[in-house]
Amino acid sequence: MSAPMKEMTQSLIDTEDEVMLRDAARGFLSESSPVSALRANRDAGRAYDPALWAEMAQMGWTGVLVPEVAGGADMGHRAAGILAEEMGRTLAASPYLSTAVIAASVLRQAGPGAQGALESIAAGEAIYALALDEGPKFAPKATAMQAEKHGNAFRLSGVKAFVADGATAGRVLVLARTSGSAGDDAGLTLFDIDASRAGLSREQLSTIDSRDHARLIFDGVEATGDDIIGDLDNGFAALRPGLQAGQAALAAELTGLAGGAAAITLGYLKERKQFDRTIGSFQALQHRAAHLWSEIEVTASAIANAGRVLDHTPEDAELAVSLAKARAAQTAKLAVSEAVQMHGGIGMTDAFDIGFFMKRARVGAEWLGDYGYHAAVIAAARGF
Amino acid sequence: MSNATEDLAAFRAEISDWIKQNCPAALLGRPMGETGIVWGGRKWTFTDDNQRLWLDRAITRGLTAPRWPTQYGGAGLTRAQEKIYREEMQKLGAPPPLESFGLWMLGPALLEFGNDAQKAEHLPKITRGEIRWCQGYSEPGAGSDLANVQTRAEDMGDHWLVNGQKIWTSYADQADWIFALVRTDRDAPKHRGISFMLMDMDSPGITTRPIRLISGKSPFCETFFDNVKVPKENLVGELNRGWDIAKYLLTHEREMIGGGGQGLLGARSVAQILASQEGALLADPVLRADAMQTEVDTLAFSLTMERYKDQAEAGRGVGNASAMLKYYGTELNKRRYELMMATAGSDGLEWEGPHGGLAPEWLRTKANSIEGGTSEVMLDIIAKRVLEMPNT
């Protein structure tokens, strides 16, 4: 296989540095952000814990994709994916994907003007949201929201339906139409604006994963040429690195989530007794667990590959990224369904953690493109 | 570009040239059914001179066994080079010059467990395609429960005396030698009384009887051993420790079957069939969805083969996880062939039709998840050895 796959000289296994990063992340998150932390957040009605975010900043995670000149650690996409995977294992909630992955990847392509914004991301001070989807499915080219020209400025009006971290973010990357019509990829422009700007109102959504998702209503929000990222009418090109980085990291999170759900389930299978045996001794369940493990192994390869390709040949990343997201969405779905079923009744209770995995997996499956969206990208790239 | 990348680019150019100059044009792009395979051996007849020419040239360059040491007729390539070689072969549509159980299975086991004399005697004959091997593992009472083999070898002082029966011995009637599991201690626990033995199929007392397959062909046999005398030096490794060799060899067999070792799985690509039936595919949303899913899983699986090889290369063995490659790869291959049959429609229903022998290939894939250990056995291995699930 040629283009979509990593180059021969790169390895798909973790380097020594990556192994250390993974171990450190796993140790930290299991201490500071176990699944019980998500439960506590939910019960307190908050989407994430700012203290956890501050610690992530201290460890350099918020700057994982920020260049060193802007105070970042610049560890690359494979590292960003490893962090996301580990966050997925414990369902650690934070604006990591929106801010440290998506916004950072967009802004680092945006020239010297973005240096300040990158600095504040690395420092853990800025929180970004990406305002993109206008309907129930991910379809960036279908963007219809208007940015009308008024003298030297633009006025943005329309609704962004589902914005991750949209209620808490201080800044919003918003894609709007400056020409053309819904369905064209040309004519879109990407703006970086303050969330407090006049005319922008936000409605917090109460989503199943207990994280921050909001509807953003733009009513004549003013933006100037200084707010544009990339070129006028070519916002899609400016957004693409952020989308691809976000899709790859979300896929990694989902794979970590699948692994976390599988590990909890395996533990239960080894402990729960029925018919005077541990249920994990029943071959029917052994084979289901083994099949799930196989699926996770196969998906993990696509995750590692997407990180490597984004780090080395980002211009060819489309297929690798879509492969990762398509596989991860399916694998996480399998993992959480099997997890609940193999737990029996207790799996259905709110008191038990596995339901949190199921709910986050459903949100992650939709956000930034579902299985069908990415499978279609792959089919097109492979010529059928 | 790094030095390593440059070296590989140079290797790619060189090997591509070599293939172009040496593989007869008539062989390029020929569909590779089971009939196109060159197995070698004393009983082998080439279907045409091009096959012979191609094999001879490949032998000279060591390319029948790209990764084996040159002293045994291999090319001593690194894994990266081998992958490039296979990619270039595929790009040009060049068929593998030789396939055999010796290359796939016995060779790796001998390299690991054989003594110098055994390696020197047997490996070069494998790389030169002179001796064709078959695998004598399964017996009527020892399938999934392979360690239950009953064929026995008695120590007669200056030779072994072998009696018993094997079954499902692929190509036994065309093979020159057999590597077999035989019981050498009937009192020991069943895994501890088995030895790994090499036998010349021309030895008096060995007979074979072909069994016809659903795919119409008859490549496997019952194999009978009736007072067969076997020289003492034909025992590989330690007496009664043949199970270790058997398992080692099985991991190679499983990776080969799981990974689409060209001989058994056929090198047909879904895209080829899809391209020829494009209208049908686009019109049918179910087929289209199936094709997308199969492609997604195929790409992810091939990356997994890569990742596991990277892991092996880094000195961290793959171990029992090879059961996953066998399980996943064969189930995936069965899905691919179901998809191709569905796409081909009535064009795929003749034994030999517009898509060549697609139908018999499809039937043959059903064995992939049985031969070399069934899918259920692979899942057992994953559950017990990898996931350490309990017995009680």
Ligand SMILES: Cc1cc2nc3c(=O)[nH]c(=O)nc-3n(C[C@H](O)[C@H](O)[C@H](O)COP(=O)(O)OP(=O)(O)OC[C@H]3O[C@@H](n4cnc5c(N)ncnc54)[C@H](O)[C@@H]3O)c2cc1C
């Ligand atoms: C085309 C082909 C070529 C072959 N070539 C060779 C060869 O060259 N040399 C050789 O030695 N052998 C060969 N074999 C034999 C092959 O290795 C065996 O068929 C295989 O190991 C299964 O054994 P069996 O046929 O006895 O099936 P069985 O073991 O009887 O299995 C029957 C069914 O029961 C299931 N089953 C068995 N045990 C368990 C368990 N513990 N838990 C759950 N399910 C179980 C199996 O998965 C299968 O579905 C070949 C087979 C085929 C089909």
